[in-house]
Amino acid sequence: MEKEIxxxxxxxxxxxxxxxxxxxxxxxxxITPQSEVLEYLAAERPWLRTGMVVLQAESEVAAINMVYxxxxxxxxxxxxxxxxxxxxxxxxxxYIAGAELPALIVNVMRAGPGLGAIQxxxxxxxxxxxxxxxxxxxxxxxxxxxxxxxYDFVHTAFELAFKYRTPAxxxxxxxxxxxxxxxxxxxxxxxxxxxxxxxxxxxxxxxxKKDAERTFITSxxxxxxxxxxxxHALQAKYKKIEENEVIVxxxxxxxxxxxxxxxxxxxxxxxxxxxxxxxEGYKVGLVRPITLWPFPKKEISQLxxxxxxxxxxxxxxxxxxxxxxxAVNGRIPVEFYGRMGGMIPSPEEVVDAMKQKLIGG
Amino acid sequence: xVYKKTPLMTDKxxxxxxxxxxxxxxxxxxxxxxxxxxxxDVLGVAPVGCSVLAYEFMNVDMSEAAxxxxxxxxxxxxxxxxxxxxxxxxxxxxxxxxxxxxxxxxCNRGENITIIFxxxxxxxxxxxxxxxxxLEGMKSSTSPFGREADIMGHPLKIxxxxxxxxxxxxxxxxxxxxxxxxxxxxRAIRKAFEDQLAKKxxxxxxxxxxxxSGWKMTPVKSNEWMEEHMFPFYPLGDIKKDGxxxx
Ligand SMILES: Cc1ncc(C[n+]2csc(CCOP(=O)(O)OP(=O)(O)O)c2C)c(N)n1
Ligand code: SF4
Numbered sequence: 001m002e003k004e005i006x007x008x009x010x011x012x013x014x015x016x017x018x019x020x021x022x023x024x025x026x027x028x029x030x031i032t033p034q035s036e037v038l039e040y041l042a043a044e045r046p047w048l049r050t051g052m053v054v055l056q057a058e059s060e061v062a063a064i065n066m067v068y069x070x071x072x073x074x075x076x077x078x079x080x081x082x083x084x085x086x087x088x089x090x091x092x093x094x095y096i097a098g099a100e101l102p103a104l105i106v107n108v109m110r111a112g113p114g115l116g117a118i119q120x121x122x123x124x125x126x127x128x129x130x131x132x133x134x135x136x137x138x139x140x141x142x143x144x145x146x147x148x149x150x151y152d153f154v155h156t157a158f159e160l161a162f163k164y165r166t167p168a169x170x171x172x173x174x175x176x177x178x179x180x181x182x183x184x185x186x187x188x189x190x191x192x193x194x195x196x197x198x199x200x201x202x203x204x205x206x207x208x209k210k211d212a213e214r215t216f217i218t219s220x221x222x223x224x225x226x227x228x229x230x231x232h233a234l235q236a237k238y239k240k241i242e243e244n245e246v247i248v249x250x251x252x253x254x255x256x257x258x259x260x261x262x263x264x265x266x267x268x269x270x271x272x273x274x275x276x277x278x279x280e281g282y283k284v285g286l287v288r289p290i291t292l293w294p295f296p297k298k299e300i301s302q303l304x305x306x307x308x309x310x311x312x313x314x315x316x317x318x319x320x321x322x323x324x325x326x327a328v329n330g331r332i333p334v335e336f337y338g339r340m341g342g343m344i345p346s347p348e349e350v351v352d353a354m355k356q357k358l359i360g361g
Numbered sequence: 362x363v364y365k366k367t368p369l370m371t372d373k374x375x376x377x378x379x380x381x382x383x384x385x386x387x388x389x390x391x392x393x394x395x396x397x398x399x400x401x402d403v404l405g406v407a408p409v410g411c412s413v414l415a416y417e418f419m420n421v422d423m424s425e426a427a428x429x430x431x432x433x434x435x436x437x438x439x440x441x442x443x444x445x446x447x448x449x450x451x452x453x454x455x456x457x458x459x460x461x462x463x464x465x466x467x468c469n470r471g472e473n474i475t476i477i478f479x480x481x482x483x484x485x486x487x488x489x490x491x492x493x494x495x496l497e498g499m500k501s502s503t504s505p506f507g508r509e510a511d512i513m514g515h516p517l518k519i520x521x522x523x524x525x526x527x528x529x530x531x532x533x534x535x536x537x538x539x540x541x542x543x544x545x546x547x548r549a550i551r552k553a554f555e556d557q558l559a560k561k562x563x564x565x566x567x568x569x570x571x572x573x574s575g576w577k578m579t580p581v582k583s584n585e586w587m588e589e590h591m592f593p594f595y596p597l598g599d600i601k602k603d604g605x606x607x608x
Contacts, residue, residue, distance in 0.1 A: 025441050053440045057433070058466035065430035065463070069437025072424045073404070077437065095427050194442070205422035205438075207401045207445060216416040218407075218425035 004185040010150040010177040011036035014080070014106060014170070017154035019046040022189040023104075024075035025053040027066040031082045032118040033174035034108035038080075050191055060085035064092030064105070071101035072217035074197040074204030076158060080106035082174070083124050084115060086132075093167055094133030098219030100203075100234075102161035104154065105139075106170045108177035111342040119342025120174030122264055125319035128171045129293040136231060138238045140168040140245065141292040143263040147181035149290075155186075160245060164237055165203070171292060173315065175265040175344060241294055248296035249288040252278070256285030258358055259303055261324050262313040263289050265344060270313050273350035282359060292320065300327040309333045309358040313350055316340060333358060367395045369420045376414055380580020382570030383412050385537040386479055389547040390450070391419055393554055403446045404438050406431040408460075410452035411485040411572075419450075429460025432467035435474045446557055448475040453494040454484045457519040461493075464519070471528020471562040475553045478520065478565065481572035482591060489575035493517040496594055501575070516594065520567045524601040530562035532601040536569050536592075538584045561604070569595050 008016065015037045018026060028038045038056060046052035057063035063079045070077035081089065086107040096103050107128065111121035128141045140160050142153045150172060157168040198206050208214040221227040252274060253259065262270040267288040277284040287303065289296050304310070309332050312321035321336040328334050337353035339345045369391035377383045394403050400421055407415035409428035416423035426434040431449035439447040456464050456478050467474065483501055484490040491501040491508060494516050498507040508516070524532040531553060535546035546568060553564035569591050571583040578586060599607045 025437065027437065055436070055440060058462055061430065062433040062436075062463050062466065065427060065433035066437035066440075068426070068430075069406070069424060069434035070441045071437075072434075073438055073442055075441045077441070091427055092430070099425075205404055205424055206442070207403060208420070208422045209401055214416075214420055214422050216423045216425065218416060220413060220425055222414075 005182050006185060007180055008147060008183050009036055009180050010144070010147045010172065011108065012040045013147045013151040013183045014154060015040035015044070016185065017151040018078060019044060019050060019052060020186055020188050021154050021158060022050065022076065022191040023052055023078055024191055025055070025066070025070045025077040027055050027057050027063040027077070027079050029057050029060045029063050029081065029085060031085045033110055033120070033177050034080050034082045034106070036177070037106070050188070052191065060088040061092065064089040067103050068092055068096050068099070068101065071096060071103040072099065072205050074201035074206060076192070078104035078106065080108065082108050082110045083112050083121070086124060086127070090127070090133035093139065094135050094137060095219045096167045097137035097139070098135060099217050100165045101167070101217065102158070102165050103167045104157045104161060104170065105167060106172065109171065109173045111340065117342040118174070120265060120344060121315045121340065121342055122173050122266060123316035123319070123340065124171065125292065125314070125316060128169050129295070137234065138241070138293055140164070140166060140241060141171050142168065143171050143290060143292050144176055145264050145267045145288065147176070147179060148183050150176060151183050151185070164241055166237065171264070173264050245291060246294045246296050246299070247290040248299050249290060250299065251286040251288070253285035253287065253303060255283050257283040257308050258354060259285050259287055259307050259310045260313055260350065260354070261287045261289070261300065261310055261320070263292060263320065266313045266315055269345050269347055270350055272347035273354065276347055276351050277354060284354065289320070295323045295327070297323070297327040300324060301329070304328045304331045307332065309335065311335050311337060311354050311358055313345060314338045315344060367392045369395045369400060371418055371420045373417050375418060377411060378574045380571070380573050380583070381411070382481070382537045382568065383479060385543060386477065386568050386570065387415060387418050389537070389543060390448070390477060390550055391421070393547060393551045394421060397551065397554060399446055399554070402444065403448070404442065406435045406438070406447070406449040408449070408451040408455040410455050412450055412452065412479065413486065415450050429455050429458070430463055431455065432460065432463040432472070432474070432476065436467050436470070436472050439472055439474050443473070446554055448477060450477045451479065452485065453478070453480045453482065453492045457493040457517050461519070465523065465526070468523050468529050468563045468565065469526045473557055473560050473562060475557050475564045475566065477550065478567045479570050480567055480595060481570045481575065483572050483575040485572045485575045489572070489577070493519070496590060499590070518595070520565065521600060523565055524606060528562050529601060530556055530564055530604050532565045533599045534567040534569060534595060534597050536587070536597055538571065538587065567595070569597065
């Protein structure tokens with residue numbers, strides 16, 4: 001079959017991927033720089049194409065709770081927003097994690113804190129990877145660095161979310177959401193039929209069968225001993241995810257003396273910086289965590305045995321660098337270069353930072 | 362009359378205070394489900410409030426929503442399973458304070474769901490704080506000298522407000538403190554469920570109820586107080602019937 005290739009914005013690619021992935025429901029609220037997701041869906045009218053439900057909610061709070069409601073019935077549901085809106089979703093995300101429901105949340109990050117700026121940033125790394133809402137939970141967090149990955153990660157995120165019955169997040173930034181690139185589209189997948197959902201997901205509330213036990217979706221348990229056991233079970237699940245689901249891209253690490261660690265738009269910039277540095281004869285490699293949680297601790301720890309130093313590049317005040325330092329555990333210098341407020345670092349800035357902070361002179 | 366317990370209530374001992382209206386409201390809701398024979402097609406949503414454990418007592422598939430978000434949770438369910446009967450069961454703090462936006466917008470979209478609203482004029486679960494529906498002059502732990510409207514705002518008649526919305530098909534107010542009132546409330550729930558299955562729009566049932574613990578009264582006294590003080594401000598009866606406001 002011939003490949004279907006289209007020039008698309010990141011946000012549009014994500015929306016098209018949702019339709020073709022056979023998503024059952026999308027619930028969202030407008031916010032720059034991700035409003036194109038809802039706009040694209042409204043224009044495509046996927047309810048005519050696949051029966052997919054699309055609803056503009058009254059707020060991000062309502063949207064995430066619609067997701068909670070839909071996910072509890074075994075449907076494939078998602079929401080998308082940008083930083084301030086994702087802050088509003090945190091209570092709901094915690095409920096989804098606690099009730100062990102699969103769902104996709106997309107954050108096309110903009111600069112904060114507060115209302116911040118509408119330009120791209122990566123300052124919600126902590127929020128995404130360390131919990132964000134209340135209680136001990138984790139979000140599987142995927143960081144796309146191209147429009148193609150915005151498209152592909154919709155599938156990856158739902159695979160993981162359903163495999164582990166846990167929420168997954170696509171953590172993009174405004175630049176990835178807004179940029180246009182060629183995307184290879186995949187064929188339309190069928191949405192699961194209601195009977196199939198009942199068969200595959202016995203945990204879902206789909207109506208209590210005569211003479212069967214009822215099912216219910218809850219994150220509540222007032223018995224602390226039992227609830228501690230539930231927490232232990234959650235932690236065991238998260239450990240399994242950490243052991244099995246790390247995705248990381250490593251470029252030019254074989255002969256590298258220095259490494260740049262970066263994700264999303266920062267990784268694109270760092271890729272160019274690596275080339276520039278290599279042209280000057282410096283042996284520099286790039287590690288791009290694709291899953292921010294689970295974080296590629298092992299891979300970075302192993303590199304710390306053979307390289308001289310690591311520069312972490314982010315569009316924030318230095319968040320992922322903490323995880324890099326934990327993985328390195330003091331064995332080699334780990335430096336940080338970042339821009340904030342909606343500024344994107346240039347490859348030249350990264351080259352300078354690498355020279356000044358690590359290579360010397 | 363021999364009282365037969367519906368199998369759609371579990372055998373769990375109700376966690377409600379003796380004399381509280383929540384138990385009766387649960388029971389009649391489940392009796393309607395049983396009598397309509399629709400158990401396999403019912404999805405309920407429990408709130409945060411004293412009835413947070415409603416899913417432990419109502420023997421149907423249910424989801425426990427975050428505080429105030431039940432109408433959004435129900436929206437997600439109903440949009441994805443349009444042929445199921447979806448209902449929420451919510452207290453006044455849940456529905457008319459923290460969840461006001463979700464309530465109004467679900468109703469304004471005319472979501473084909475039934476909202477069962479237990480108005481006891483107080484936050485029962487957290488120990489008797491002032492609710493949006495607390496009457497003027499009524500004491501609570503956060504209005505210990507009585508609600509003062511100029512400082513604390515007026516009691517909110519959210520039910521009358523919701524009745525104005527075109528997506529809402531029926532709105533009525535009931536009580537469950539006396540057998541005759543219980544029968545009426547039950548008939549109203551049945552009608553609301555039937556209208557939902559006929560895809561008429563949002564159906565909304567308020568039950569004015571007592572909270573003897575929060576009101577610091579005996580169950581008997583609380584019911585008398587409810588008739589004397591709550592009913593005049595929250596009059597029972599139809600507010601919107603078959604899509605038309607009742608004058
Ligand atoms: C986000 C959030 N805020 C506050 C609470 C605490 N809380 C639990 S129940 C409740 C009030 C419930 O009152 P109401 O809805 O009137 O129900 P009742 O207990 O009277 O039946 C509050 C404030 C919570 N659980 N979650
Ligand atoms: S606190 Fe009030 S509402 Fe809650 S169970 Fe007791 S009487 Fe009922």
